[in-house]
Amino acid sequence: MISTDAALSRPFRLYASESGEPELAHDAPQRTQVLASVPTLARKLTGADYAALTLIGRSGQIEQMFISGMSQAEADKIGDPPVGKGLLGLMIPDGDIILVEDRSRHPKSSGYPDTHPPMKAVLGIAVEDDGRHAANLYLANKPESGPFTEEDSVSVESVARLAATALENARLYEREVRARHIADESRSWLQAVISEARVGILVIDSADGSILLSSPEASRIVGVPLESGMLPDAYQSPIRCFAPTGLEIPYEKLPFSETRSTGKSSGPLEVVCQRPDGGRLPLLISAAPLPAGGTRGGAVIAVLQDVTRLKELDEVKRDFLSMITHDLRSPLATIKGLITELVPSLDGDSELHSDIEAIDEEIDQTIELVSNLLDMSRIEAGAYPLDMEIAHLIDMSGDAIARARRSRVGMDREVKADVPADLPALFADPSQLGRVLDNLLSNALKYSIGPVILHSRIDEGGGGVRTSVIDSGIGIPGEDTELVFDKFFRVTGGPRAGRGAGLGLAICKAIVNAHGGEVGVNSTLGEGSEFWFTMPVYKNTITDQN
Numbered sequence: 001m002i003s004t005d006a007a008l009s010r011p012f013r014l015y016a017s018e019s020g021e022p023e024l025a026h027d028a029p030q031r032t033q034v035l036a037s038v039p040t041l042a043r044k045l046t047g048a049d050y051a052a053l054t055l056i057g058r059s060g061q062i063e064q065m066f067i068s069g070m071s072q073a074e075a076d077k078i079g080d081p082p083v084g085k086g087l088l089g090l091m092i093p094d095g096d097i098i099l100v101e102d103r104s105r106h107p108k109s110s111g112y113p114d115t116h117p118p119m120k121a122v123l124g125i126a127v128e129d130d131g132r133h134a135a136n137l138y139l140a141n142k143p144e145s146g147p148f149t150e151e152d153s154v155s156v157e158s159v160a161r162l163a164a165t166a167l168e169n170a171r172l173y174e175r176e177v178r179a180r181h182i183a184d185e186s187r188s189w190l191q192a193v194i195s196e197a198r199v200g201i202l203v204i205d206s207a208d209g210s211i212l213l214s215s216p217e218a219s220r221i222v223g224v225p226l227e228s229g230m231l232p233d234a235y236q237s238p239i240r241c242f243a244p245t246g247l248e249i250p251y252e253k254l255p256f257s258e259t260r261s262t263g264k265s266s267g268p269l270e271v272v273c274q275r276p277d278g279g280r281l282p283l284l285i286s287a288a289p290l291p292a293g294g295t296r297g298g299a300v301i302a303v304l305q306d307v308t309r310l311k312e313l314d315e316v317k318r319d320f321l322s323m324i325t326h327d328l329r330s331p332l333a334t335i336k337g338l339i340t341e342l343v344p345s346l347d348g349d350s351e352l353h354s355d356i357e358a359i360d361e362e363i364d365q366t367i368e369l370v371s372n373l374l375d376m377s378r379i380e381a382g383a384y385p386l387d388m389e390i391a392h393l394i395d396m397s398g399d400a401i402a403r404a405r406r407s408r409v410g411m412d413r414e415v416k417a418d419v420p421a422d423l424p425a426l427f428a429d430p431s432q433l434g435r436v437l438d439n440l441l442s443n444a445l446k447y448s449i450g451p452v453i454l455h456s457r458i459d460e461g462g463g464g465v466r467t468s469v470i471d472s473g474i475g476i477p478g479e480d481t482e483l484v485f486d487k488f489f490r491v492t493g494g495p496r497a498g499r500g501a502g503l504g505l506a507i508c509k510a511i512v513n514a515h516g517g518e519v520g521v522n523s524t525l526g527e528g529s530e531f532w533f534t535m536p537v538y539k540n541t542i543t544d545q546n
């Protein structure tokens, strides 16, 4: 029954003993103990002289063999691990039971070594596990013992099923252990990432807002020791968050609260965090939902990034830019002043007069360009503080229309206001909102020849007050309406004169957004445009005026 032409280097363990039963260490795994009992049980049920259970590894080689009815010395004599071929190999392709009265007469009988104990009748069955041939159970009789019966094969079948169950359980158990090991490893990696991260990480239970996990950096940033299990009251009340404009942001508006209630990613939001010791820190907060797992509901992961260093760099950049622009603007203003002084001395020289006008216009455009560049860089550096106060659109629009009428493009043009006096007050920076109105009015005048209307009403969509600047000018091609608020974007082609850097509308959008409003445009090419923006009204906007 055993062939010796083996791949000798493979791992192989033989379990046999002087008592004739497989011998195991007392702490052998349960799987090994069950498998070791299989040949003994098969012998007891059939009265066979010998029984062996061989386990076949994934490589197809026999890796373990449990022998019953043979002493350790006899088993050792057989030599190298057997290979399932010849008579044994028959079981491999079809998994059938082999029942042979005299194995030496079987046509496939081959390769029994001389040292093998004499055997005559053989009964064998393949054991399947996980869809593969995983083991063989053999029974053999000495030549003087009789053949095996059909009854014996029925008994052996049930023993083989026991072996199959033991193999399956062991496989499932190993898979579970491996999964647990991977989970433990991932958990410890996650812990390492969280504690080493240069950003604050906070994982919050979606249901009650309690802290599930937090990184040391998160505690450092907020100045409060954050611990697992802390409820929102405990970690929120000592900390306050403010928008860069100075308005306090209620907790429900912070990204992790928003994600908790909407289930969607939120942020990054720039805030200034005021810690219990009174210290203030600029932060970027973003949050994302973590899906519910098998044992718990969903969670929210919040990332807090201390941007103090970036702010300091921005400040250096801002100082540098304002120095440069100041140095550029001052000589331009001087030249403009000198030119204005020259005009009376021209003495009716109309050619010289129009040259001086052209120079004056160029200087105005260059001053506007330099101012826009400076403002844009301030906005991008987040250094565009708003000086908020209770403000009324009727006043701001009146001032803006007066400025537009005095401007070069607005002279002799019809600019009308349609702003009801009883519109609710806004909480806004009037000089910055004035800039928005100036920009929209000057564009409307630049790109049309007809009347321009400034129109304000309560926003039907709930955005507070909606203000539009309407012209019946050249309009904007449909594909460009999405882009006109982008930095440096200019519509090309058509009768578009004048110079600009494509910054005016980007600055308007930044100012309106900083107030909590929205901007947009409705335009038809060749018919005109309506540029609009919304502003939250005073009672909705203010939560804390500091």
Ligand code: ADP
Residues within 6 Å of the ligand: 443, 444, 447, 471, 473, 474, 475, 476, 484, 489, 490, 491, 492, 496, 499, 500, 501, 502, 503, 504, 505, 506, 529
């Ligand atoms: P710029 O400073 O170059 O004018 P803006 O950001 O103010 O930049 O405007 C961007 C582009 O949008 C301009 O190039 C212009 O073609 C187009 N645009 C702005 N306002 C109007 C308008 N009222 N009618 C038609 N086109 C406009």
